Amino acid sequence: MSTVRAQGRFHIVFIVKYIRYGLILCLVPMLQALIAFDLPSLTKALRQDAAILVGMALFSFVIWRRCGFLLTDRQLTLRRGILWHRQQVIRPSQLAVIQLDRPIYLRLVGCTRVRLFAASSAAFGQVQFFLPRRQAAVLAECLMPVQSASSFFAPTGAERLRFTMLSANLVTTSFLVVFSARQTQDLIGNNLGVDLGSLAMANLGRLERLAELFLPAGVAWLFTLIFTLWGIALFFSLLATANFRVSRSGGVILAKGGRINLTERRILASAVSYCDIRVTPISRLLRRYPVFLCAGSYTGADLPILVYGKGRDALLQALMPQFIPPRPVAGITANRSWPQFLWKSGAMLAFCGMLCVVSVWKMPQLTPLLLVPLAVCVGLTAASVEGWFTEGVARNSNGTMAVCYTRLFSRHQLCVFTPNLSLAWMQTPFSEAVGRCTLTIHLPCRRRIRVRSIKKLAADHLRLVA
Numbered sequence: 180m181s182t183v184r185a186q187g188r189f190h191i192v193f194i195v196k197y198i199r200y201g202l203i204l205c206l207v208p209m210l211q212a213l214i215a216f217d218l219p220s221l222t223k224a225l226r227q228d229a230a231i232l233v234g235m236a237l238f239s240f241v242i243w244r245r246c247g248f249l250l251t252d253r254q255l256t257l258r259r260g261i262l263w264h265r266q267q268v269i270r271p272s273q274l275a276v277i278q279l280d281r282p283i284y285l286r287l288v289g290c291t292r293v294r295l296f297a298a299s300s301a302a303f304g305q306v307q308f309f310l311p312r313r314q315a316a317v318l319a320e321c322l323m324p325v326q327s328a329s330s331f332f333a334p335t336g337a338e339r340l341r342f343t344m345l346s347a348n349l350v351t352t353s354f355l356v357v358f359s360a361r362q363t364q365d366l367i368g369n370n371l372g373v374d375l376g377s378l379a380m381a382n383l384g385r386l387e388r389l390a391e392l393f394l395p396a397g398v399a400w401l402f403t404l405i406f407t408l409w410g411i412a413l414f415f416s417l418l419a420t421a422n423f424r425v426s427r428s429g430g431v432i433l434a435k436g437g438r439i440n441l442t443e444r445r446i447l448a449s450a451v452s453y454c455d456i457r458v459t460p461i462s463r464l465l466r467r468y469p470v471f472l473c474a475g476s477y478t479g480a481d482l483p484i485l486v487y488g489k490g491r492d493a494l495l496q497a498l499m500p501q502f503i504p505p506r507p508v509a510g511i512t513a514n515r516s517w518p519q520f521l522w523k524s525g526a527m528l529a530f531c532g533m534l535c536v537v538s539v540w541k542m543p544q545l546t547p548l549l550l551v552p553l554a555v556c557v558g559l560t561a562a563s564v565e566g567w568f569t570e571g572v573a574r575n576s577n578g579t580m581a582v583c584y585t586r587l588f589s590r591h592q593l594c595v596f597t598p599n600l601s602l603a604w605m606q607t608p609f610s611e612a613v614g615r616c617t618l619t620i621h622l623p624c625r626r627r628i629r630v631r632s633i634k635k636l637a638a639d640h641l642r643l644v645a
Contacts, residue, residue, distance in 0.1 A: 278477075279443040430449055446484075454471070575594075603619045
């Protein structure tokens, strides 16, 4: 006989979703009042909005009273619905990841957002609900218990590095703001109102001069905006990785941390489909590469599980014993198609290059602004050239699969652990003539990974030993 661990209703925050729908419905009376544009219509719209909000609040309260959960030592049962009741039974064997999120607005009311990710997307995919803090902790401990977990990764150095980058970025942003302001003042002049007025009242030929005056200053402000947004992103990354700890207790990987928004993830190690080492432009400068885990329907795209670097293979192997460091595959560039890798980035690079040439000839003031997309296209072309040399698939000695592919500016180096995948290849007449094909890997998380221009014999060998 199963023992009841916890039961009750969801947290009252559960009804916020339905009240939000009521706020959307309130826009209809306000739109009618805006069309009429008189006081009686506004009064009528406010009364209708009040009735809608009261009705949605009562409806949400009834739903909240009828919904709840029952947690035993064997399964979790979720109850939903008013007239038509629906029960969902979730067993611990079906779970791959349990994620507990406590943002600042949920911490104020003692609530925790619980996300359950299935080991197979065919089961239920992802389930989300809200529970009180203590009940959420009991649920996580019952479904995926963690006993004695010793921390083996705490990114204090990475936090200091991020803080250093943030401080340097703020200084750079300050210099850029001063430089942009001075450049704008030098180009337009101190008497801005008189200059704009005279230009606006002149003929159409004077408008071209107005655009020529503003474009160089706009380029400076564009770089200022980019560095400012980058600084904001680094600041939130610093808050998200504060007090971050990764440990492993038996077959469960525990990752928790955060300063304002607290997050805890429990990942079943046997359900991990692959680990993804992402080589981004920033990670190339730092020589540290973020590692993301995918387990079942959990893709883990928001926060890395740890930071990987040269000579730190033991750290990742302690987390995933089946992990094998990425290695170059010999002979992958023979008869490989250049156009398959360069046709997109090369076409954009040629287009931006022609625009820059035309601007130098006809409108030189526009050239600094066009150099920005040209630099982006150069980076994309460089990443495509790197993909021509590095993309490939190979079987490791322990049966896992090593996959390397590039997307935009990043190179993804995967170590695929799960045997539950399907392989599909596609050939064109040109690739068939040189014995090449494009391989698509279908993973349990419904994600497809495409590796371009690999040897057809290698793809057939992967399908035979899969």
